[in-house]
Amino acid sequence: MNEFGGNWTENKIEIVVKYAKAYLQVMKDRKYWNLLYFDGFAGSGDISTDEVDVDVMKGTATRILEIKDPREFDIYYFVEKDINLKTQLEESVKNFNKKQAFVVCDDCNARMKTMSEYLKKNKNTKALAYIDPYGMSVNWDSIQSLKSLDIDIWILVPTGIELNRLLKRNGDISDAWLLKLEKFLGLNSETIKNHFYKTRTELTLFGESKIIEKEEDAVDKAALLYKARLNEVFKFVSEPFVMRNSSNSIMYHFMMATNNSTALKIANDVIKPYFK
Numbered sequence: 001m002n003e004f005g006g007n008w009t010e011n012k013i014e015i016v017v018k019y020a021k022a023y024l025q026v027m028k029d030r031k032y033w034n035l036l037y038f039d040g041f042a043g044s045g046d047i048s049t050d051e052v053d054v055d056v057m058k059g060t061a062t063r064i065l066e067i068k069d070p071r072e073f074d075i076y077y078f079v080e081k082d083i084n085l086k087t088q089l090e091e092s093v094k095n096f097n098k099k100q101a102f103v104v105c106d107d108c109n110a111r112m113k114t115m116s117e118y119l120k121k122n123k124n125t126k127a128l129a130y131i132d133p134y135g136m137s138v139n140w141d142s143i144q145s146l147k148s149l150d151i152d153i154w155i156l157v158p159t160g161i162e163l164n165r166l167l168k169r170n171g172d173i174s175d176a177w178l179l180k181l182e183k184f185l186g187l188n189s190e191t192i193k194n195h196f197y198k199t200r201t202e203l204t205l206f207g208e209s210k211i212i213e214k215e216e217d218a219v220d221k222a223a224l225l226y227k228a229r230l231n232e233v234f235k236f237v238s239e240p241f242v243m244r245n246s247s248n249s250i251m252y253h254f255m256m257a258t259n260n261s262t263a264l265k266i267a268n269d270v271i272k273p274y275f276k
């Protein structure tokens, strides 16, 4: 079972489910569209919490499978890397008796590319994707593979919880971390460093020395950068829902990318009540 992160976990699930219902409402009478729901980090279908009265809550996969009105999705595709969680989800999916529901044990990146190929071949299929990783597990080329396709994608961006932590204050980032940042953002290390660091020249007794300093607002800059990157692949990107921990530090930015202007409007309407 997956662990509950905090109130924002519930908010994030609510946002996806509300959006899915609004999406299905728009598609209600457009039965010629084959609707695919893709969940790249699906979990077990349940989330364990620390709450005394509710020790287990339904995960997103279960809540999406429960939607009957205004219509169901035609295909459900769940990806989960952990074999035990995948098996648990598979058992629970069986109870819903869906005509086409798949649960696969794999890396989300591989299956995003498979989905991209599927959407290219099946032009009557529209997809709604939910990408809910703990950290920087989604490679930029997986996002890039979805360019020009009929897909709305909700993505959790670990701006504070991971990306900002890799950006060492003095700019001395290990090669392994730089590679991770490059794969995640699809940018080279020089561009990444120029974005997050400034160089100041200091006059010392022994001449000039260059001091590298991290920008103060690196987490906000990370969110804006990721949004701008998404905008190179998709026409529109929603406002982000900013998720903070109990100490008010930003952990994630949650946003939706799409090529459809109506979808953008719906996403922004769904997120708005969650802005504090």
Ligand SMILES: C[S@@+](CC[C@H](N)C(=O)[O-])C[C@H]1O[C@@H](n2cnc3c(N)ncnc32)[C@H](O)[C@@H]1O
Pocket: 002, 013, 040, 041, 042, 043, 044, 045, 046, 047, 058, 059, 060, 061, 079, 080, 081, 082, 085, 106, 107, 108, 109, 132, 133, 134, 137
């Ligand atoms: C935040 S949890 C998912 C919670 C779930 N989306 C929900 O709302 O109920 C992330 C899940 O992704 C799985 N995971 C981690 N890395 C993965 C990867 N590269 N590909 C697919 N699944 C992965 C983890 O085992 C974990 O179950």
